[in-house]
Amino acid sequence: AMDTDLSSQDRKDLDKFIKFFALKTVQVIVQARLGEKICTRSSSSPTGSDWFNLAIKDIPEVTHEAKKALAGQLPAVGRSMCVEISLKTSEGDSMELEIWCLEMNEKCDKEIKVSYTVYNRLSLLLKSLLAITRVTPAYRLSRKQGHEYVILYRIYFGEVQLSGLGEGFQTVRVGTVGTPVGTITLSCAYRINLAFMSTRQFERTPPIMGIIIDHFVDRPYPSSSPMHPCNYRAGEDNGAVYPSVEDSQEVCTTSFSTSPPSQCVFTVTKAHFQTPPPVVTDTLKVPVMGLAFSHQLSSSRLSYQPAALGVGSADMGYPVLFAGGLNAAHPHQLLGPGKDGGVPPIPSQPAHGTQADQERLCTPLDGVHYSAATPSSSEDTETVSNSSEGKCGSPHDLLETIFIRKVGAFVNKPINQVTMANLDIPFAMFAPKNVELEDNDPMVNPPDSPETESPLQGSLHSEGSSGSSTGNTHDDFVMIDFKPAFSKDDILPMDLGTFYREFQNPPQLSSLSIDIGAQSMAEDLDSLPEKLAVHEKNVKEFDAFVETLQ
Amino acid sequence: ATPAMNCRAEVLEVSVEGRQVEEAMLAVLHTVLLHRSTGKFHYKKEGTYSIGTVGTQDVDCDFIDFAYVRVSSEELDRALRKAVGEFKDALRNSGSDGMGQISLEFYQKKKSRWPFSDECIPWELWTIKVNVVNLANEQERQICREKVGEKLCEKIINIVEVMNRHEYLPKMPTQSEVDNVFDTSLKDVQPYLYKISYQITDSLGTSVTTTMRRLIKDTLAL
Numbered sequence: 001a002m003d004t005d006l007s008s009q010d011r012k013d014l015d016k017f018i019k020f021f022a023l024k025t026v027q028v029i030v031q032a033r034l035g036e037k038i039c040t041r042s043s044s045s046p047t048g049s050d051w052f053n054l055a056i057k058d059i060p061e062v063t064h065e066a067k068k069a070l071a072g073q074l075p076a077v078g079r080s081m082c083v084e085i086s087l088k089t090s091e092g093d094s095m096e097l098e099i100w101c102l103e104m105n106e107k108c109d110k111e112i113k114v115s116y117t118v119y120n121r122l123s124l125l126l127k128s129l130l131a132i133t134r135v136t137p138a139y140r141l142s143r144k145q146g147h148e149y150v151i152l153y154r155i156y157f158g159e160v161q162l163s164g165l166g167e168g169f170q171t172v173r174v175g176t177v178g179t180p181v182g183t184i185t186l187s188c189a190y191r192i193n194l195a196f197m198s199t200r201q202f203e204r205t206p207p208i209m210g211i212i213i214d215h216f217v218d219r220p221y222p223s224s225s226p227m228h229p230c231n232y233r234a235g236e237d238n239g240a241v242y243p244s245v246e247d248s249q250e251v252c253t254t255s256f257s258t259s260p261p262s263q264c265v266f267t268v269t270k271a272h273f274q275t276p277p278p279v280v281t282d283t284l285k286v287p288v289m290g291l292a293f294s295h296q297l298s299s300s301r302l303s304y305q306p307a308a309l310g311v312g313s314a315d316m317g318y319p320v321l322f323a324g325g326l327n328a329a330h331p332h333q334l335l336g337p338g339k340d341g342g343v344p345p346i347p348s349q350p351a352h353g354t355q356a357d358q359e360r361l362c363t364p365l366d367g368v369h370y371s372a373a374t375p376s377s378s379e380d381t382e383t384v385s386n387s388s389e390g391k392c393g394s395p396h397d398l399l400e401t402i403f404i405r406k407v408g409a410f411v412n413k414p415i416n417q418v419t420m421a422n423l424d425i426p427f428a429m430f431a432p433k434n435v436e437l438e439d440n441d442p443m444v445n446p447p448d449s450p451e452t453e454s455p456l457q458g459s460l461h462s463e464g465s466s467g468s469s470t471g472n473t474h475d476d477f478v479m480i481d482f483k484p485a486f487s488k489d490d491i492l493p494m495d496l497g498t499f500y501r502e503f504q505n506p507p508q509l510s511s512l513s514i515d516i517g518a519q520s521m522a523e524d525l526d527s528l529p530e531k532l533a534v535h536e537k538n539v540k541e542f543d544a545f546v547e548t549l550q
Numbered sequence: 551a552t553p554a555m556n557c558r559a560e561v562l563e564v565s566v567e568g569r570q571v572e573e574a575m576l577a578v579l580h581t582v583l584l585h586r587s588t589g590k591f592h593y594k595k596e597g598t599y600s601i602g603t604v605g606t607q608d609v610d611c612d613f614i615d616f617a618y619v620r621v622s623s624e625e626l627d628r629a630l631r632k633a634v635g636e637f638k639d640a641l642r643n644s645g646s647d648g649m650g651q652i653s654l655e656f657y658q659k660k661k662s663r664w665p666f667s668d669e670c671i672p673w674e675l676w677t678i679k680v681n682v683v684n685l686a687n688e689q690e691r692q693i694c695r696e697k698v699g700e701k702l703c704e705k706i707i708n709i710v711e712v713m714n715r716h717e718y719l720p721k722m723p724t725q726s727e728v729d730n731v732f733d734t735s736l737k738d739v740q741p742y743l744y745k746i747s748y749q750i751t752d753s754l755g756t757s758v759t760t761t762m763r764r765l766i767k768d769t770l771a772l
Contacts, residue, residue: 037608042622042738044590044602053589055605055622121716127584128710130606130619135703139617172707175714 006180010114014179018074020051021122022081022102025129025186026066026155027056029083029100032133033142033151052123069155075104077182084154085138090147096164097138098190105185109178121177125186128175136190147507165191557672560712562705563679567694571641571680573611574702575634578678579654580620581706585713586656587621587741593725604739615699623739633746640750641682648682650750656742658720659730673718
């Protein structure tokens with residue numbers, strides 16, 4: 001029998017329930033991929049703010065991202081909310097691991113009581129989500145994230161795209177809840193083929209290890225030319241481009257840790273910006289036409305440094321996944337140079353960083369005007385349409401990229417208020433305090449730094465828009481910082497948990513990398529003739545020495 | 551039909567090493583109870599009530615490559631650990647081949663008038679059949695860690711499937727009836743009334759019943 005339509009109060013309630021359910025769903029999923037154990041307390045007295053009677057914390061950036069993605073809409077038929085979880089290695093390879101889909105189908109249950117049954121079933125569904133998020137393969141991967149890879153999330157609204165999951169992906173249904181306006185379903189499609197794509201798709205993105213080597217290797221032949229681009233960049237026109245030295249300055253080293261993202265800072269090299277990415281700009285327009293997509297690629301463990309224009313020459317702290325937020329239609333490309341081959345390389349190079357590098361990273365922040373990411377009051381369509389123009393009005397637009405350095409759980413401070421002491425990295429207090437120090441640092445500025453400016457630098461100043469997505473910038477990358485439940489030492493701005501986790505996963509020794517091995521071997525081979533000549537000269541001495549041994 | 555006739559029965563089977571028994575059982579029981587516990591009810595006048603908040607926490611297993619979510623309630627965790635500990639000891643001491651099962655039953659109380667005692671009417675029964683295996687070397691143990699972890703993932707998915715069917719649940723009770731439906735003895739959460747019992751299968755294949763009725767409630771009543 002046809003029942004009366006939903007009362008307006010019920011309809012309002014239902015919409016509210018679905019909206020908050022969607023937001024809580026995102027929180028549960030993202031929090032389950034941060035790499036830490038989650039713990040919330042039961043409270044016998046209702047606090048009034050715990051939706052669905054469950055203690056699920058709200059990470060502000062995550063809520064913000066989700067709200068942006070939803071843009072005031074609710075999941076409906078054909079309009080699903082998707083949370084994409086992907087993995088990104090330190091070498092720049094990335095792959096999608098899971099897509100969590102919150103969908104609505106047309107099957108209505110008119111009889112069901114909204115304020116009671118639907119609410120309780122949504123609560124049950126969230127509990128199921130809590131349980132299921134721990135049993136897909138990505139959970140264990142996310143618990144081990146650190147120096148080798150990080151786990152990232154992206155929220156989008158619209159059609160579900162599963163093609164990035166590889167062949168044979170599996171699906172697990174979390175549950176369904178019938179409502180008078182349709183049936184909510186929550187499911188997860190996850191990759192089972194975890195083998196990385198074997199071909200390196202990012203020829204122009206050398207492994208970060210190469211760049212770090214440039215930092216720390218003693219140049220045996222000081223008279224030689226400035227550091228060469230890594231082998232991987234062999235195809236480049238060596239003369240033109242970014243001297244690695246300046247790259248090293250611009251490299252924001254990353255040091256991953258398995259702990260709160262306070263240690264995670266992404267490294268990006270300017271190098272990859274030599275091609276201004278018009279395609280990125282173009283694809284920016286895609287989401288603008290049509291639906292109000294707002295796509296952000298957010299790293300759940302990422303703190304990044306926006307382009308630091310005007311700060312000496314160390315101005316290319318580029319958020320790794322910066323461009324990630326741009327392309328709605330091709331989420332894959334967000335994480336790196338196009339699989340389709342047509343998209344120019346997008347910087348996406350987390351690096352193995354050392355402590356020193358990490359500290360160096362932090363310095364350019366001071367004195368630079370960054371606008372902290374504050375949730376824009378205006379809705380997405382406005383910001384998205386801004387970005388469609390492609391060109392920023394000024395370099396500052398580039399800077400408006402998101403940098404949120406969380407100094408405390410759920411605290412959101414503009415970056416220029418974040419002092420070194422607040423930055424939750426070990427030994428932060430001992431980091432160089434300003435850019436000048438960095439300039440004097442011979443490690444950063446080796447004597448033979450070339451004069452040529454990076455073309456990228458130039459293009460940044462002129463166009464001011466390379467790769468920027470103005471409107472979405474401040475939403476693209478968020479960092480979440482949880483404080484572990486360890487006591488904090490008042491002297492050092494570092495707590496035991498952070499320290500422990502940080503050093504639990506040290507970066508690989510550069511001397512163990514193949515590149516440095518290859519490089520030094522090459523140099524060894526080069527020096528062989530010289531050495532042989534020396535030895536031949538002294539052959540009598542060697543013979544005498546051998547005699548004494550016998 | 552009364553609930554007893556509609557009592558859902560779900561059976562899960564796991565093969566584990568001796569030292570994995572406790573964690574595997576806790577993982578399953580806690581996952582079920584996560585779905586079958588609410589916040590504490592606070593009745594107000596006119597028959598309305600508000601519900602407290604249930605917190606959750608991740609638990610990592612030491613002997614299994616596995617993690618699960620449980621309700622944040624130390625009382626509940628203690629009660630389950632006690633039951634599982636006894637089950638594990640019984641398994642070890644029985645001299646059996648290491649086969650047994652542990653059951654989690656949700657029931658409603660139906661008050662009867664004197665001289666009849668209250669009836670317990672089960673409406674959902676979860677049975678976990680356990681087979682304890684003995685492993686020869688470290689390599690086998692390592693494989694077992696992973697395999698059991700994968701198996702438990704499947705079990706969690708199975709449990710969630712059952713929960714999602716939204717089948718019979720006791721009606722939300724009035725204040726006077728709440729103790730017939732829920733276990734209100736815990737201070738921070740409120741699971742449906744439940745009892746845990748177990749059986750050990752001896753080597754002859756017959757069941758030696760060692761049932762602990764109302765184990766949890768009795769324990770807490772001390």
